[in-house]
Amino acid sequence: MTKPSVRDRLTAAAFALFDERGYERTTVDDITERAGLGRTTFFRHYRSKEDVIFPDHDRLLEQIGERLRASSHSTAPAAISDAVQLALLHYLEEGDLARRRYAITSTVPALRDREIASVARYQRLFREFIAGWMVGAAEMATISPLRAEIMAAAVVAAHNYVLRRWLRGESGDPVRELSEAMQQVIDLFTAAASPSDATAGTTIVAFRTGQDIDALLPALRNLVGRSAE
Amino acid sequence: MTKPSVRDRLTAAAFALFDERGYERTTVDDITERAGLGRTTFFRHYRSKEDVIFPDHDRLLEQIGERLRASSHSTAPAAISDAVQLALLHYLEEGDLARRRYAITSTVPALRDREIASVARYQRLFREFIAGWMVGAAEMATISPLRAEIMAAAVVAAHNYVLRRWLRGESGDPVRELSEAMQQVIDLFTAAASPSDATAGTTIVAFRTGQDIDALLPALRNLVGRSAE
């Protein structure tokens, strides 16, 4: 059993104290004292007290950026789903730690804000990727900046929805939920881009009738009226 | 000319100093000294140094909440557009002040994060409204939580896009741009909810032909292929 690293001793002490007294009632001095380390050491390993809770957020951000940049040659929706899944998996691997963090951030406004801010950074990555994407084989239009903005927002909203469900223990198979959610987002945008496109290809309805158009109208109305969700 | 209120003297001093030396190089003591007031007074009017820059954000948040709650009987998309416009108009009325704030928040990370956090609070309002909305005449399905999440994200993304354009001086008619952007968002979701619905009503294509279906296929393919954006 090797000695745990200084960094790990700090996080362990911090989380233990946060659980005991809450985040705000715990000072950095408390943490370093419990860890048996000096105050200076703390700030050498973490830029701030908040950083103990969000340890390698920066690294994840970079990974996602790389993933997006790397897969820009493949089809764009797949690249997005891929990168989003990378993010989700990161949290899943953290397991219990991610849930403890969630418990803390949920109750401390300052941390909540900080988390939101970092989500915005992910959103920015996606926005830039979407805005700059030269669409693949099927589509060919350049995405308008507004559309890219909206789509990026939708993507991270879907991710966060699934992630939060898992963090609250409401999801048994988050990876599957995420891919479904992402499919929903992609459908939303590809469907709107070319109205005759449906989920997995092209839907064509052809019919032939001898009836007069006026005679058909009631039936058509009925059809349209029932087509929700 | 009546004496400006204490609050206004503080904001004026603060913004002047932020312009001169930047936000981080200005201390609260600097501000109160310039305003000719005591330090305690500052914190009685503003919870924090950041609050000087975001003065009545809370009030706007409440207004939007009320607007949404009030108009929940009318058609939902209209209520959303209405509330979003309320937010935009709030900034437009601030005029130059809003732009100065933008200049400051753009360069100071801490303020940027704070702004993002308050945007998230708007998004939450919209999400709750959308999730709880019993759809009006046309649609009748209850919105899934995920869908509400995504839609709320799209709504505020559209708003922020237009707002930021205006703040940067890139938009001559932001109100118009906003309503167009909102229309785009609403189309996105209503179109996806009922595939045969188009922008402004119902699109029905009826045709009759004596040709064999195989003979039609090339023409149909051609049609679909050209239908981007």
Add this chain to the structure above:
DNA sequence: CCCTAGAAGGGTACTGAGTTCCATTAGGAG
């Protein structure tokens, strides 16, 4: 084996935000 350079931890003192508590003053009601 010694010497040295550099990395890693530790300590002290400072700045500045935000809080607490108490004193002061101004203005209005009685």
Add this chain to the structure above:
DNA sequence: CTCCTAATGGAACTCAGTACCCTTCTAGGG
């Protein structure tokens, strides 16, 4: 005039974060 209240001012405190310097341990070259 007095009492009450609301608003301002001020002193002292806590704590996060920074700057600077010191100690220790270790690796590697001589």
